[in-house]
Amino acid sequence: MFKKTLALLAGLLVTVAVYAAGAQLRADHPDTYVVKKGDTLWDISARFLQKPWLWPEIWQANPQVHNPHLIYPGDVLNLSYDGQHVMLKPRMREVGSAIPAIPLDDLKMFxxxxxxxxxxxxxxxxxxxxxxxxxxxxxxxxxxxxxxxxxxxxxxxxxxxxxxxxxxxxxxxxxxxxxxxxxxxxxxxxxxxxxxxxxxxxxxxxxxxxxxxxxxxxxxxxxxxxxxxxxxxxxxxxxxxxxxxVNDKPYDPYYYPHAPKSVPDNAHVIAFTDSLSSAGKHEVVALSIGSSDGVDNGQTYSVFAPGETIHDDVASSSMQRSIGDHVKLPDEFVGHVMVFRTFDHVSYGLIMDGVRPVHTGDILRMPE
Incomplete structure (x- = not known):
């Protein structure tokens, strides 16, 4: 797919250098989108990008800007193909009305x-x-x-x-x-x-x-x-x-989806909510990694089900499966999970999408 440099117009008066770096546009992306109350950053990113967690790669700003990723209801997001710089037009707003990365209403308990x-x-x-x-x-x-x-x-x-x-x-x-x-x-x-x-x-x-x-x-x-x-x-x-x-530090919902720098070897799904055997889209899971592993809010992972080890009935006798050749099948992609709260060695994540249910023991990898 032909890659274009994407710039989004919204927010503060700064000059922004943008680049694609693998962030491919969706074939059905809109040219203009008006942010609405109830939107989330993930949903808006998914309107433009095939990989919503690459949002930071197409929205880079000067380091002196506190948080250029905040967008608000009423902002108009436009595609620009300048390939170099765009101007972000200022608008006075209440920070409390900014769009969060994920839906928070159902996560209050966590x-x-x-x-x-x-x-x-x-x-x-x-x-x-x-x-x-x-x-x-x-x-x-x-x-x-x-x-x-x-x-x-x-x-x-x-x-x-x-x-x-x-x-x-x-x-x-x-x-x-x-x-x-x-x-x-x-x-x-x-x-x-x-x-x-x-x-x-x-x-x-x-x-x-x-x-x-x-x-x-x-x-x-x-x-x-x-x-x-x-x-x-x-x-x-x-x-x-x-x-x-008392935990006097308030939860900050204004982060953006992004890929981790690396994934620890012990990164697994260790528990899930709301069902007896598996979890699906917009359900909460617990992950076996936390802030001590470099995890922060917004990090997005691919979830894979471990491949099963089976007996190779062609290479050895199917009548004696306890012996003979065995082969481990490839791990299978399940979906994506985004971290929304971290502790030292455990994180809470929200399943953002998937092609099959998530189970305990599923493996976390770099998002793809």
């Missing part, structure tokens, strides 16, 4: 309520030991008593409960002990895993414990136990629930 921490950090964290008037549970407006907390009066804290333990796909599986020494057992989170004897669940090295934020509390008095006032909660608080710092 953006606001979920975190992934190490089991060592969780086991060392302060924990709820009791409630006012020796009540069996705690709710908003009640005192809770917490052991192991060193804090100043007035400080706010998050109350969390473990929901899931993520494990790697190591070749030498090892069973991992329960993450906590408390009377709060792991509860069912949004994740599904293969729990068969030959499956993944319970095997591999632990790479993170997911916790759900179930409330916040304010420090009133120090001591062991310390006294905290529950300021809000979405579940009854139980003895053994853990105390972690």
């Amino acid at each position: 953006l606001d309520d979920m975190r992934v921490v190490s089991s060592d950090k969780l086991k060392a964290s302060p924990y709820v030991v009791g409630f006012e008037e020796n009540m069996p549970r705690g709710v908003t407006g009640q005192f809770v008593y917490v052991r192991g907390l060193q804090a100043q009066p007035g400080q706010r804290w998050a109350i969390v409960r473990p929901t899931h333990m993520f494990r790697s796909f190591d070749d030498a599986p090892t069973r991992v002990a329960h993450a906590l020494d408390s009377n709060v057992a792991m509860i069912n989170g949004p994740w599904q895993e293969d729990s068969r004897e030959d499956g993944h669940y319970g095997k591999g090295d632990e790479i993170g414990v997911e916790v759900r934020v179930i409330g916040t509390a304010k420090m009133l008095r120090g001591g062991d136990p310390a006294t905290l006032l529950v300021t809000d909660s979405n579940r009854e608080i139980r003895a053994g629930d853990r105390i972690l710092p």
Whole structure:
């Protein structure tokens, strides 16, 4: 397909050098597109490009511009074939109305309520030991008593409960002990895993414990136990629930789809949501790589199902399949996944497209 240099007119007054670098236009691309409320950057990119994750390659800007990738409802995106430079015309806007990379409405739970921490950090964290008037549970407006907390009066804290333990796909599986020494057992989170004897669940090295934020509390008095006032909660608080710092860093949805610089060897899909055996378009999956592996929001990967190893019935006897020649079939392309939240060793990703369902154990590679 004939490659043309693509420039998009929108945003700030700067001069932009653009280049194709393999970013091929769709055969049915529009010449002009007006950005609408509810659009996402991925969907807009897919209107112009065969590979939406190559958006940065056709939208390069001067480094002093804070974020030239922000586009807004009402912006008109035009194709320009100058091949050298274009002018971006200014317009005053509220940043809060910018178009995000992916649909966020259905991801609120994963953006606001979920975190992934190490089991060592969780086991060392302060924990709820009791409630006012020796009540069996705690709710908003009640005192809770917490052991192991060193804090100043007035400080706010998050109350969390473990929901899931993520494990790697190591070749030498090892069973991992329960993450906590408390009377709060792991509860069912949004994740599904293969729990068969030959499956993944319970095997591999632990790479993170997911916790759900179930409330916040304010420090009133120090001591062991310390006294905290529950300021809000979405579940009854139980003895053994853990105390972690409030996450005051807001989620930034204004990133763009892009390819990673490299893909770690251990990059797999380790869990998925919303179904019993597989995941499809616009469903969330957990990945076995995180910020310590260089993963950031917007990174896009191709997902491949591992090829099966079969007996070669032509080269050796089909009556004795336990012996003779075996051959591993090629890995098969499944779809694309984009990362939208990262932790040290685990990331959450959204399946953007696909030709078949995604399963745990599927492999991540450079997007193609």
